[in-house]
Amino acid sequence: MKISIYPTPDDMSKAAADLVAAQLAEKPTSLIVFPSGSSPTGMLQYLVQYAKEGKADFSQCTIIGLDEWVGMDERDYGSCKHYLHTNFFNLLDFDPERVAMFDAKAEDLEAECARMNSFISSHGGLDVMIVGIGMNAHLGLNEPGTPFDLYAHVSELAPITVEVGQKYFQQATVLTQGITLGLQHLTEAKMAVLIASGENKAGIIAESLQGHISTDVPASILQNMSHARILLDAGAAAKLEHAS
Template structure:
């Protein structure tokens, strides 16, 4: 089932996404949740931090799972997914280290590291909620065009568009050699999937995700086949559909 919601502004969109996270925790305080790093979720994080400070959101029992990471980077590296999430969400909320599951993208054996994440997620019973942004090439996490829908955590070869767009997270030109990411099958098996998008630049990719052919060449199209997918966008990101 695909639920499509349009909000007038980014702020309204961010509050709506935060509502989904909070309602998940209210229903299941020990939920397993995956939230993305980057620019799109920053407003959602601000809202979740505010609600936490007001006593309206309790993260003390949940498990947070990191979505992806650039190969060779860790939590102290500016621009890494871990660093952005620590700064924008995990540290302000006060997550304990035992509540957090992240890829070690510096591991000597990255394939074994992906298997570690797969096993840990299986032991946790899978994801109750995953919130995602969408790439300009339709990627979800670092699942680039052509990734099998049946893929669990894996090492990803980055699309040139991802390498180019990824530079915005760094102060200077940065060589990105690859990534590790939760797989598209993790996303399909999540009990609820939320896809967020903001801004006119995302309008064509949102239109293709919800109305285009379901194909591995455009990973975000899988939302059409998810059992409980919510696509939440602001008016600008919906402009190709209105």
């Protein structure tokens, strides 16, 4: 893995957007996974700006949503779909045929996981998979204890994920399960990108990137991935040893 540290969250966000723009310039038909949450907002703002300025062309690529709260769709404020539509797709009049996201209201969630797995494999695999990191080191909704070799799956949400997840909603919301791409997808992506900012992430970043590799710390899988790019601001990198 390659760790890059930037002075501010804005610098980190721009660097992440630059990676995506460079990927699109090299391969316009790229298959790219976008996360939701607070971490990618700045990146998405830059990408919308780049698209409007002609610096990034999204007309041929396909965007995949990383995960979703089970039981929600784009009409639910706080859902991952709502986030990506509000912060990206709607701002660019993005072709809906080039968007692939979980139907978290599907009657058969296992079939939905199989559908997403098949979609990715039939398109030649992921070119770029971008993830944030949770306070318990989850990537997507791959919670502690998740096997590293899982593809898309339904997860039981950890208490900390339920607690922190409330910030995305306008009122207290019951969260029990998630549906998510798996850590095996991250391993197989041609480029895996972790973005993180803020001193509140410093402890879990250090544990994940320089601690023991274990399924108890899902993000520790990145230590095994030579193709992983880690983009941090100074706050998130504050507890790393020998980081530059």
